[in-house]
Amino acid sequence: MEIPMILDPNAVRALSGVTSKKRLMQELGSIAEAAYGVPHSTAVEALLDRESLGPTGVGHGVALPHARLEGLEQVVGVLVVLDKPIGFDSVDRQPVDLAFALFAPIDAGVEHLKALALVSRTLRDASLCAKLRANNDPATLYTILTEAQAVQAA
16 A cells, blocks of 8 residues: 555645644645545544544654544545644644544545555655645645655655
8 A cells, every 4th residue: 555545645734723623624625626526425424433532643743533434435634834832732742733534434444554554654754744744735735655665665
C-alpha cells in the first residue's frame, strides 16, 4: 500500500482558523465529502465516535483520526496542516497541527490497519513533518508526502 492509493490530491489542505478538535473534525468531514463523496455528517459523527474511545493524537503535533463508514469501497484519507496548533488530548499532551484522517469501509479489516500503519510510519519522520508545516500549498503538501514515502520504500 502507498499513500497515493489512499490520498487524493484534492483531499489535502492547509487550514486557518481551526480552533478546536470538534471544528477540525468538521473540516475533515467537509474535505472527505468534497473529495470522496462521503456524507459530511456521517464522516464527522464517525470520527467523533471513534475519538470518544480514546484520542487519536499520536504525539509530536500529529493526529490520526480514523473511522469506518458504510458505503466506502476502499480506505481513503484526508491530510490537513493547521496554521495554529490546537489542543487534541494527544498522548504527549502537545497540541496538533498535522492531521491525517482515514476513512475505511466497515469490513476493511486488515486494509484499515495497513493504512494506519503506513500513515503513522510516514508521519513519524520529523524532517518530513517540518517540511509539511513549512508549506501551505496543497499540491506541494501532496508532493512532499508522496515523495517521502517513495524515498522510504527505496
